Amino acid sequence: MAVEKATRTYRMSRRADAMEDTRRRLTEAIVRLHESIGPARTTIAGIAELAGVQRHTVYRYFPTEDDQIAACSAHFWADHPWPSLDSWAAVADPADRLARALRELYRFYADVEPMLVNCLRDAAEMPAVQRALASMGEFLDSAAKILSTGWAPERGRRKFLVAAVRHALAFGTWRSLVRDGGLSGTDAARLMSSFVEAAQN
Structure with missing residues (x-):
């Protein structure tokens, strides 16, 4: 037995x-x-x-x-985890925080570009893909909040700062600068950092 x-x-x-x-x-x-x-x-x-x-x-x-x-x-x-929001939040200076976040995010976008391009294209006709991409939207919302704190924008400029941060974080922005504009990921991150800083004045 x-x-x-x-x-x-x-x-x-x-x-x-x-x-x-x-x-x-x-x-x-x-x-x-x-x-x-x-x-x-x-x-x-x-x-x-x-x-x-x-x-x-x-x-x-x-x-x-x-x-x-x-x-x-x-x-x-x-296999391709998103960058750590906690590590970004731990950086006290908002400009340094933003610079680090964009460098890491843009490297991440370079690694996952083919998958994101295809899924974002197909999401309009496939609700299941839309649901799968929901976590991306949640990540970017959280990232925008973290990266928009600590600045001292002039009166009435807060909304411009937040809009600039969201634009800098967008996958489409990275593709426009790197794939269409021919910039390196590092140069694209520097340009968007300057863009955000200028938006508060």
């Missing part, structure tokens, strides 16, 4: 390992497709081919579009 129980336990463990390996391969395939062609162009057939499984296997693990996007989002952002 002990041998039979050990054998059954071993088989169950092997099966669980195989299922986990299949889930991992499927998730990695979804991430690669979302990053290369975007969620809207990703198909069950494409996922199955890239993961080396049959279509029905994809349906078994990720039966809905929401399931696929949730798995992709969890996996991708675990």
Whole structure:
């Protein structure tokens, strides 16, 4: 009986390992497709081919579009964590805080650009992608609050300062300066730091 129980336990463990390996391969395939062609162009057939499984296997693990996007989002952002808001908040001087934040954020944008470009493009037609991007909006809202504190804008200029900070944080701003304008990430961060500082006067 002990041998039979050990054998059954071993088989169950092997099966669980195989299922986990299949889930991992499927998730990695979804991430690669979302990053290369975007969620809207990703198909069950494409996922199955890239993961080396049959279509029905994809349906078994990720039966809905929401399931696929949730798995992709969890996996991708675990590998590409957003910069630390706490580390930014710990910098006392607002100008130094902003400069550090923009340098780190712009490096981050460079790392995740293909995924963000595709997801932002497809979000308009895919509510599941919109939901997955909600955390990005929350991050940028929190970042704007942290980076807008500690300044001493002239009377009536507070709204200009906040608007400038939000503009500096935007992914589209980084792309405009770096991809369209040909600036380095460091130079783009310096330019936006000067932009924000000028907005308070």
